[in-house]
Amino acid sequence: MVHHHFRFGSSRRKLLMLIVLAVFFVLLFAFLFSMQRPRYVLLSFDVEPVDGRESVMGIIDFIVAKNEKSQADKKVNVTFFVTGEYALKNRDVIARITSEGFEIACHSFSHPVFLRLNKSQKRNEFFRCKRALDIAQAPKPKGFRAPYTLIDMETIRILERNHAAYDASTLSYTDVFYGSDNKMRRIPVSTVGLVPLNDVIWVNYLRSPSVFYWFLRHPADGAVSVIFHPRNAISYLNELEAVINALSERNVSFISYYHFTEVTYERDKGLGCS
Template identity: 25%
Template sequence: MKTTVHLSFDLDALSSWITSFKQTSPTPISRGEFGARVGVPRVLDLLHRLQVPATFFVPGHTALTFPEAVRAIAAEGHEIAAHSFLHASPVGMSREQELNDFIAAEEALKQVAKVKPIGYRSPAWDLSVNTLSILAERGYLYDSSLMADDYRLYRPRINDEVQSDGRVVFGPNSSLVEFPVAWELDDFVYFQFMGKPPLNGLRSAEEVGAIWWAEFDYCAKHVEGGTFTLTMHPEVIGRGPRIVMLERLIQRMKAIPGVQFSRMSETAERYNQSMPMA
């Protein structure tokens, strides 16, 4: 039984504070800066020492604001995937607005890191009715924003319709590969202190490490060919004790026979080869 682990990092930096939280005074901006200034070097050092690949979801704004941090990620051979331009949710955008956001994000990543992303994760894990079709049209291979499974990849549907009486009409499967996400496997909700529920943060690294290990352990023991995807943010996981916890977690995973670490693009390509569209 082989389990594939995907370590993914959302390098939001300043963008989430500017757009999602609408906090632009010096202190919140400095919290975002910590991700590029301190978090990224610590994460890259850890990944290098343990010789494991990762996927970084990078907003275009982050690439333009902290180009050296993004180039360092690329130089280490990690995947750089798309995460909007300024961490703005696509919900409520017109199709044209969302398309322009994709174009701006892609151009920034190309300019800074010389990459064309083939993976996408939506800010706040929410999609518009157009997102998946835009991804397919622009040649993306996979998305990582939905929650219809936990440890198995699947093809996300497009054009689902929720009717006025509440009935749901399912649309056809898209060509994309979906890497399901979960709040239980995201560092932000455990650690990031925002001063009000639900983001009270400040859980201990040991407690979160135990939760993540329990999730991985179930996947490895009970899901044939399962995929385990962690979502982390350098500004959050980059604190010293949390990096230590992550290192211990990775070492425990590596000690399990049949466990492999992969960039998400590589796993998506293998999925397409083994499970081609009908």
């Protein structure tokens, strides 16, 4: 009797294993089937005083050198979200970003947590940043990203009333909570599960830079929005180059955030979307 009971228990374990494997392969097939071939990758660098001068210049040098070796349709464009404080202290960096043709967007003046500010303080941060970028002779910024990607409807309304072309502060799974009235384009940060594709989280907190860069080489969205910080990214240029090379082979376009709003506007207009 003991011998037969053991065989029965073993059969149950085998059956359970087969069920688990079947479920795994069904989920894997569903994931692969639902994957969209990425068309656009939006690489952004959030720049604040802690990043210093050399790391930002190093990132610019890297991208420029990469582009010099690339065909015209393989060139990489990026967006720098810059705080007003940084712009005033590093005007030569702002001039370099501008001269290389990269987009500069607003990242507040002093990098506070916007959720802790009242309406007047939020407006002040936005306008002081725009003023600082103007003093540093940057082109008029078209977009905005709140520090720590923490934004609320009050801030979004401020951006809309002041004709910002886009906001890049929401996450792919939180964007739905901010409405869809299309007064201003929102470009959410891409995520893996609930984790944003933000190098601070993966490098500083999860201590998993290799996993972060692996996900960047294997995107599952039609458009991917990624946050880097120069102080981190400068230590992983080989990994970043591998990402660019891998995606370039898949005919992905690396474009600025504002260019993305123009491309998708024309597409939506062609589809009759409002």
